[in-house]
Amino acid sequence: MSAGTMDKVDLKALISATADAIAAHAEELTTLDQAIGDGDHGLNMKRGFEAVRAEADAFAAKPLPDALKAIGTKLVMTVGGASGPLFGTLFMALGKEISPETNRANLAAAFGKAIEAVAARGKSQVGQKTMLDVLQPVHEALLQGKTGAEITDAADSAADATVPMKALRGRASFLGDRSIGHMDAGARSTALLVRAVAETIEAHA
Numbered sequence: 001m002s003a004g005t006m007d008k009v010d011l012k013a014l015i016s017a018t019a020d021a022i023a024a025h026a027e028e029l030t031t032l033d034q035a036i037g038d039g040d041h042g043l044n045m046k047r048g049f050e051a052v053r054a055e056a057d058a059f060a061a062k063p064l065p066d067a068l069k070a071i072g073t074k075l076v077m078t079v080g081g082a083s084g085p086l087f088g089t090l091f092m093a094l095g096k097e098i099s100p101e102t103n104r105a106n107l108a109a110a111f112g113k114a115i116e117a118v119a120a121r122g123k124s125q126v127g128q129k130t131m132l133d134v135l136q137p138v139h140e141a142l143l144q145g146k147t148g149a150e151i152t153d154a155a156d157s158a159a160d161a162t163v164p165m166k167a168l169r170g171r172a173s174f175l176g177d178r179s180i181g182h183m184d185a186g187a188r189s190t191a192l193l194v195r196a197v198a199e200t201i202e203a204h205a
C-alpha cells in the first residue's frame, strides 16, 4: 500500500474481499469463540458482512466518508454481540475522520482516531485480549509506512500474540485464567479483515 494509491481503491472490491474472507473463516471464528466465549462470532460477522455485501452498490456510490459511515451503521444493526457495535464504531469513526481524497497519512491518522473510538465504546485498552490488540499494531505499521504485506504480517502476529494473554474484557474475561491459551476471536477476525483490505488495495494500486 503506497502513498497516493488510496484514491484508486475500489470500494466494491473491498466489500467483496472482506465478506469473502469472513465467509471463508466463519467456522474458524466460531471455533475460537466456542473455546472462550459463546461461539457466535463467526455467524455474527458473516451475517454483518453479507448484509454489507448485499448493499455494496449503494455504498460504493457514496463518497468514501459517507460509505464508511453507512457500512458502520449497517454492521451495528446486523453483526450483533459485543463485536457489532465495536466494529460498527470502527467504520463509522473512520468515515468521520477520513478525507474524501484520502492518502496514506490521512488514513493512518483517521485509523488512529477510529481505534480511540472503539476503545472508548468498549471501555477497553490494548493488552486486554481483544480486537484492539490487532488494531493498534496495524495502526503503528501504517504510521511507519509499512507495505501491505508487512501490515498483514503485523496483524497476524498480533492475533497470535493474544493466545497467551488473559482476557480482561468481553465474555472471555469471565473465564479469568482459563482464557489463557486461546486466540481471541475478534483479534482473528480483525486480522482477516486487514489482510483482505491490504491485498485488495495492493491489487488495485
Ligand code: ADP
Pocket (backbone or CB within 6 Å): 033, 037, 038, 039, 040, 041, 044, 045, 080, 081, 082, 083, 084, 086, 121, 122, 123, 124, 129, 130, 131, 132, 169, 170, 171, 184, 185, 186, 187
Ligand atoms: P459476544 O462476546 O457478545 O458474543 P462476539 O462473539 O461477536 O460478541 O465478539 C467477541 C469479540 O469482541 C471478542 O473476541 C473481542 O475481540 C471483542 N470484544 C468484546 N468486548 C470488547 C471490548 N470491551 N473492547 C474491545 N473488544 C471487545
Ligand code: MG
Pocket (backbone or CB within 6 Å): 033, 037, 038, 039, 040, 041, 081, 171
Ligand atoms: Mg461471542
